[in-house]
Amino acid sequence: TDIASAPFLWIVPLTLYLATFIIAFSRSGERIMPVSRELTAYALCFVVLAFMIAHFSTTMIPLMLIHLAAFFLCALYCHSRLAAWKPAPAHLTQYFLLISFGGVLGGILNALVAPQLFTVPLEYPLVLSLVAFLLWHDAAHKPAIFTKFNMMDDRKKPQKLLALDLATIAVGLGGFVFVACSDNGMTRIIGAIGVLIYLIIMAPNRRVFAISCAASLLLFSPAVFKYEQSILDMQRNYFGVLKVAQQDKAHIFFHGTTIHGAQWFDGNNADKPVPTTYYSPGGPASDVFKNLSRHKGEQYVAALGMGVGSIACYSAPSRHFDFYEIDREVVKVAENTEYFTYLSGCGSPYSVILGDARNKIAQAQANRYDLIFVDTFSSDNIPVHMMTREAIALYLQKLKPEGVIAINISNRYLDLRPVIQAIANDLSIPV
Structure with missing residues (x-):
């Protein structure tokens, strides 16, 4: 939203979305689903990293590529799951009608409901969090390479592992909060790398990964992470997020990520x-x-x-x-x-x-x-x-x-x- 309100900027994500739909419903879709499922987990890890370093990045191209790649993999995984539910020919009309209805409903939620429901744009991290929990739901399907890490495999001895999972999540979330509250830029960058490593290690344990990934996506989303001043007023409408913040003796007006005016009140x-x-x-x-x-x-x-x-x-x-x-x-x-x-x-x-x-x-x-x-x-x-x-x-x-x-x-x-x-x-x- 920080470049230009020109329709051509939607071509790339729209093309990726349509491409995933075609791939998922192709003859190769069933074979692609396990691969997309595993890659999606790691893509979410890198989205968290992109969120955390966005404030310090001097170029937007690497971050844009991370988000586009994650979008492609998440869409491919979700569409692959959708294709796997395809019914017998007698019920295809209802099936595709429901898919179309879902698209309309998603558009309404994004364009009309979300701006009224959220004062900051949380739709993106929320949807990514839902994908993380969807991966947890599919936890029974894992590539063979992960099965030797028994302590990470949440399919085995779930009751005995519950305490370990909770402890791991608590340690991870504690680290996330520490990094988010730090005022030191280097601490945040090092912390971002640490969070990335933590999530990658936790990826085989879908239960721990889903909770930790969702928490970090919401915590480090630029919609939340960048608002550090004392907020006097915040609202959102069709045109974006408006915020009035106080910093020292100044009132600052933000529209989205940009300062649109300020005034000193020094008496x-x-x-x-x-x-x-x-x-x-x-x-x-x-x-x-x-x-x-x-x-x-x-x-x-x-x-x-x-x-x-x-x-x-x-x-x-x-x-x-x-x-x-x-x-x-x-x-x-x-x-x-x-x-x-x-x-x-x-x-x-x-x-x-x-x-x-x-x-x-x-x-x-x-x-x-x-x-x-x-x-x-x-x-x-x-x-x-x-x-x-x-x-x-x-x-x-x-x-x-x-x-x-x-x-x-x-x-x-x-x-x-x-x-x-x-x-x-x-x-x-x-x-």
Whole structure:
């Protein structure tokens, strides 16, 4: 969710999903199931590792490959089990109808139910945890190589091994909690390797593995593991997870994994807040407004994307701000004076236009704005339709002849400067 809201990003997982369905229902599906079952267990181990090192990783490609491989193996294993239940020809209609219904139900749970049920995106680790317990259910089927490790084989002497299993789980979970609570980066990295080794060793004992793996998946999920600040408010909707956290004397607004605004409350600037982050005095946004202040008369500024309303503090006589924001909850956060006071404390007259910014600004009067400030991000994700040639051409129509378009192009994964430069060259706009 941190790259771009473009449909092509779904091609790879969708292709893998369909491929596993084809493989599972092929003539080779029955032979593949035992292999996929064993590989799935170890894939889950590496997903835990990916969760734990995600915060320290400087590149996303290895982590993406781990998740895609785990997704492929988990889907192949589940589809293989589904194929193994295929009934006689007389009942195939009901069988495939139920499969289709399951797909619809899964889509409803992901798109509609989960955002209402969970304040953080726990669906992924929860489903992986269910796969781990499904492996436990299949514990009677093991490759021969593991049978010599009798102490790990949960098929033998289950009552005598119960105490050992509980002790092993307790030690493992204790280690997990210690690693999660550590503030030292090296401790976490070493701990991640230790957790990986522990889970691999426990893999033959499906009972211990299922409980330990599920606990570690949920504990180390980025949805939980990365939220370390004092949380003042957290909510989730269709557009993602919104969080207001307190760190020292600052309130910080997160959308997904990205900071979308902050304000210091040190006792000196609560009534007259000073913009921070991208909009701090002396930064690029400050330079844009200094240039705008040279123009006299009534001024209108369009902010595509509201954040916490920081730019409202670049107020001036006869300057009005129009905030275009698609997410109603973002507006509520920005206007809540317990969290941020930019809108209430800077005295700038403003209006909020709810809806997709590109569609809504298309309805604005031509040549209305002296400045159009484009900062429409969902987490670190770029709504691609806001930065196309057609979108920039639309903004030009709403801009006064001497107006300026300012675009926030900061991004952790994509270099947007060449894109904007190419569009500007094509439209003959000076940059």
